[in-house]
Amino acid sequence: MNNLRLLLCLLLLASIAFAQNAVPLRPNSGVIVFRGAKVYPISGAPIEHGVVVVNGGKIAAVGAEGKVEVPRGAKVIDVTGKVVMPGIVDTHSHIGIGPAPSVPANADINEMTGPLEPQVRAMDAIYPADPRIRMATAGGITTANIMPGSGNVIGGQTAYVKLRGSTIEEMLIPGALGGLKMANGENPKNYGRRNQAPMTRMEEAALARKEYIKAQEYKRKWDDYNKKVAANDKDAKPPERDLELEPLVEVLDGKRIVQHHTHRADDIMTVLRLADEFHFRVVIHHATEAYKVADELAKRHVPATITIIDAPGGKLEAINVDLRDAAILDKSGVKIAFNTDDDINSSRFILREAALAVREGLSEETALKALTINAAEMLDLQQRVGTLEPGKDADLVVLSGSPFSVYTKVLETWIEGQKVYDHSLPEDAHYYSGGYNFGAQYPNLPNTPATTGGAQ
Amino acid sequence: MKSLRLLLILAALGSCAFAQKYAIVADKLYTEAGNHKAGTPGVVLIDNGKITSVSTGAAPAGYTAIHAAVVTPGLIDPKTTVGISGAYNIPADQDQDESTDPNTADVRAFDSFNPNEKLLSFVNTYAVTTVQTAPGIINPIAGQAAIFKTVGPLSPGMTAEQLSLRPVSAMVFNLGESPKQNYGKDHKAPGTRMGTAALIRKALLDAQAYDRKWGDWNKSEKKDPSKQPARDTKQEALAAVVRGEVPAIFNAYRQDDIDTAIRLAREFKLKFILSSVTEGYMMADVIKSSGAPALVGPTLQRIESMETDNASIEDAAILANTGIPVGIMTGFEGYVPKNRVLLFEAAIAAANGLGPDRALRSVTIDAAKILGIADRVGSLEAGKDADLALFDGDPFEYTSHVVAVFVNGKETYKRE
Numbered sequence: 001m002n003n004l005r006l007l008l009c010l011l012l013l014a015s016i017a018f019a020q021n022a023v024p025l026r027p028n029s030g031v032i033v034f035r036g037a038k039v040y041p042i043s044g045a046p047i048e049h050g051v052v053v054v055n056g057g058k059i060a061a062v063g064a065e066g067k068v069e070v071p072r073g074a075k076v077i078d079v080t081g082k083v084v085m086p087g088i089v090d091t092h093s094h095i096g097i098g099p100a101p102s103v104p105a106n107a108d109i110n111e112m113t114g115p116l117e118p119q120v121r122a123m124d125a126i127y128p129a130d131p132r133i134r135m136a137t138a139g140g141i142t143t144a145n146i147m148p149g150s151g152n153v154i155g156g157q158t159a160y161v162k163l164r165g166s167t168i169e170e171m172l173i174p175g176a177l178g179g180l181k182m183a184n185g186e187n188p189k190n191y192g193r194r195n196q197a198p199m200t201r202m203e204e205a206a207l208a209r210k211e212y213i214k215a216q217e218y219k220r221k222w223d224d225y226n227k228k229v230a231a232n233d234k235d236a237k238p239p240e241r242d243l244e245l246e247p248l249v250e251v252l253d254g255k256r257i258v259q260h261h262t263h264r265a266d267d268i269m270t271v272l273r274l275a276d277e278f279h280f281r282v283v284i285h286h287a288t289e290a291y292k293v294a295d296e297l298a299k300r301h302v303p304a305t306i307t308i309i310d311a312p313g314g315k316l317e318a319i320n321v322d323l324r325d326a327a328i329l330d331k332s333g334v335k336i337a338f339n340t341d342d343d344i345n346s347s348r349f350i351l352r353e354a355a356l357a358v359r360e361g362l363s364e365e366t367a368l369k370a371l372t373i374n375a376a377e378m379l380d381l382q383q384r385v386g387t388l389e390p391g392k393d394a395d396l397v398v399l400s401g402s403p404f405s406v407y408t409k410v411l412e413t414w415i416e417g418q419k420v421y422d423h424s425l426p427e428d429a430h431y432y433s434g435g436y437n438f439g440a441q442y443p444n445l446p447n448t449p450a451t452t453g454g455a456q
Numbered sequence: 457m458k459s460l461r462l463l464l465i466l467a468a469l470g471s472c473a474f475a476q477k478y479a480i481v482a483d484k485l486y487t488e489a490g491n492h493k494a495g496t497p498g499v500v501l502i503d504n505g506k507i508t509s510v511s512t513g514a515a516p517a518g519y520t521a522i523h524a525a526v527v528t529p530g531l532i533d534p535k536t537t538v539g540i541s542g543a544y545n546i547p548a549d550q551d552q553d554e555s556t557d558p559n560t561a562d563v564r565a566f567d568s569f570n571p572n573e574k575l576l577s578f579v580n581t582y583a584v585t586t587v588q589t590a591p592g593i594i595n596p597i598a599g600q601a602a603i604f605k606t607v608g609p610l611s612p613g614m615t616a617e618q619l620s621l622r623p624v625s626a627m628v629f630n631l632g633e634s635p636k637q638n639y640g641k642d643h644k645a646p647g648t649r650m651g652t653a654a655l656i657r658k659a660l661l662d663a664q665a666y667d668r669k670w671g672d673w674n675k676s677e678k679k680d681p682s683k684q685p686a687r688d689t690k691q692e693a694l695a696a697v698v699r700g701e702v703p704a705i706f707n708a709y710r711q712d713d714i715d716t717a718i719r720l721a722r723e724f725k726l727k728f729i730l731s732s733v734t735e736g737y738m739m740a741d742v743i744k745s746s747g748a749p750a751l752v753g754p755t756l757q758r759i760e761s762m763e764t765d766n767a768s769i770e771d772a773a774i775l776a777n778t779g780i781p782v783g784i785m786t787g788f789e790g791y792v793p794k795n796r797v798l799l800f801e802a803a804i805a806a807a808n809g810l811g812p813d814r815a816l817r818s819v820t821i822d823a824a825k826i827l828g829i830a831d832r833v834g835s836l837e838a839g840k841d842a843d844l845a846l847f848d849g850d851p852f853e854y855t856s857h858v859v860a861v862f863v864n865g866k867e868t869y870k871r872e
Contacts, residue, residue, distance in 0.1 A: 100759045313542070313545055314792030346759075356854055405854065433770050434770075
């Protein structure tokens with residue numbers, strides 16, 4: 001009887017876990033072979049009839065049909081006529097941290113209680129069952145930089161994640177520290193409405209400088225202490241830990257990249273001015289007017305990740321939105337990526353962003369790099385993801401056709417050898433079409449697991 | 457003397473430019489009328505702002521020939537706030553929501569319409585030649601929409617009067633979250649969906665009574681000035697709606713709000729159109745039997761509230777499959793992007809169940825029919841306005857381009 005009760009409890013727990021609706025983490029040790037597709041390894045030229053061998057969640061081999069050994073007993077997936085590319089890396093997303101639907105109860109993006117929040121961590125607010133995460137896999141995204149918002153000068157620590165797992169621990173990429181979110185321009189100025197600093201762009205920069213100077217001093221104390229420890233000084237006393245300054249020291253040490261929201265050309269220059277002063281590594285996010293200062297970015301080797309916006313405006317700093325931005329930056333020698341800034345753009349359509357950049361002059365080759373390896377480099381993840389090369393994570397996307405056609409569908413998304421999205425399954429496909437909640441409400445439509453979007 | 461001659465030549469050139477005769481030669485012509493096999497080569501002749509013929513063969517002499525891979529009618533955005541809700545999104549350029557009173561039936565989009573608004577020219581570069589510009593999403597009775605032609609980068613300065621196709625085209629009613637959230641937070645009515653519906657019913661009842669009063673007075677033989685009813689601009693505007701002269705547009709997202717729209721329209725026997733219709737796919741049969749057409753969109757609508765939680769990119773397709781007349785609209789955006797690109801919204805619908813042919817119709821002839829302007833625009837036929845869009849490939853492909861746009865026979869945009 002007790003056993004039965006236990007079983008029921010377990011079943012109940014299992015059903016709750018199911019209803020939570022994240023993609024569970026399933027270790028994958030088998031050998032899987034994708035055969036027949038046009039393969040874009042990104043690390044090399046496209047392969048017309050390609051073979052991709054996956055073993056234990058890693059890429060084992062990539063090459064043309066006949067040139068790659070297909071291991072005995074491998075599970076062969078025929079993808080003839082399809083396209084295979086690396087899983088897409090979204091350099092700037094708010095999935096999980098701003099779950100659907102966007103109601104105040106779900107808003108955990110901006111800690112608007114002070115403009116300097118380096119101590120807050122995105123990982124402490126990410127909801128793995130957010131349907132937006134599944135929707136991102138429907139767009140071919142496998143890796144994302146989930147960030148705090150741009151309401152603060154220093155918004156907090158970002159999380160580099162794979163889009164699977166029922167807990168943030170399962171989602172986080174092992175060994176990846178994450179970035180530091182910073183912002184300037186219009187958004188942090190909102191404090192001015194409350195008569196609080198910053199009210200102007202001047203103060204935004206001043207606050208950032210003050211904080212980094214504090215971090216420099218803090219770093220000196222720790223460096224001194226570590227030197228003493230190394231010299232076996234038994235009297236060495238560790239400085240008191242400061243959670244606010246620790247991530248900034250990681251930035252100063254080059255271990256953590258500043259992921260900086262900035263639109264207007266002069267704001268971009270302010271970021272570069274700070275980076276020059278404090279020698280931090282930085283990626284320019286949104287980069288709306290970056291085309292105006294492309295040479296300044298190029299000479300400093302500062303990359304830019306662009307949020308492709310359909311129309312100008314909505315805010316003053318986005319008034320000069322131009323689809324030619326990507327092509328101009330690329331021609332000037334600036335490394336580019338794309339990002340969704342989900343929910344500014346839907347993660348389901350990140351390929352569309354690259355396609356619209358191609359529409360206005362970007363080469364398809366750079367566009368594909370921007371979606372994959374360039375993005376991985378901006379997160380220091382190029383050793384793990386971004387290309388289809390032996391030894392890298394088996395993160396890949398199967399497309400029905402050209403990556404740049406509106407008619408192309410993401411058919412399958414794989415993370416480390418595990419299929420996380422299958423367009424042929426109605427319960428997955430609704431994460432693409434939207435209306436993901438309807439199955440629960442309307443049993444005459446394809447039945448789907450309940451999400452938490454409705455009743456609570 | 458010389459300068460006079462020069463002046464005359466310039467004047468002649470100027471009038472030439474005005475009365476230019478164009479032959480638009482297409483590899484694939486889509487007229488959206490029964491006069492030409494869709495997607496085959498064709499020539500559209502334009503004279504004095506109108507289409508004079510659609511045929512096959514070469515461009516005749518005396519016409520400026522312009523060639524394009526694909527030619528379609530200029531696109532019609534059947535509901536947008538372009539022209540009254542500016543790109544800067546600062547109080548200075550936001551004129552779409554008169555949110556000082558939940559009933560602003562008397563306000564006219566026409567009186568906010570700014571022909572020099574950046575976004576108006578912007579949408580023209582993406583093939584939009586006609587817009588129904590409607591008041592925003594906050595007031596239960598938001599005011600009167602109007603239909604305009606667009607201006608492009610090559611257009612001369614124009615006034616709203618010059619661009620006007622219908623100065624009053626519809627009365628906009630808003631249901632769902634926005635009205636109750638905007639007024640409820642200040643403890644004013646409406647604070648609930650019930651309140652919104654009650655407010656609309658009361659206003660329409662009052663309008664019926666007002667209409668009767670004026671009808672009686674107009675019918676009275678002895679028009680005694682002392683008994684003449686006082687004019688009320690709100691009730692006057694709503695009287696035209698209850699008489700069926702001006703269609704009602706009910707903007708609703710959630711299923712029950714769409715249902716409320718149908719309930720109200722039935723009670724007052726309104727001629728009505730549904731807009732947004734986010735959860736319409738859940739109740740297509742109900743919408744079908746109501747007889748109302750649906751302005752769906754935007755397809756890439758953000759899931760940003762409870763009422764858009766169930767947005768589906770297949771909405772337009774499911775409604776169209778049920779036999780509901782469907783137009784795709786850009787509606788209203790409050791942030792970034794400030795406006796959707798109609799062509800892109802139709803493209804996503806095209807690729808997700810609607811198909812390119814129906815998607816094109818939904819932003820040309822079907823939109824024109826829903827708005828009652830198919831006599832002027834929406835298809836390429838002799839006698840109609842010469843509003844055309846020229847493309848270098850499939851209009852809906854991400855990587856195709858709009859190469860030129862014509863409004864009233866004049867080139868408003870040309871891709872460099």
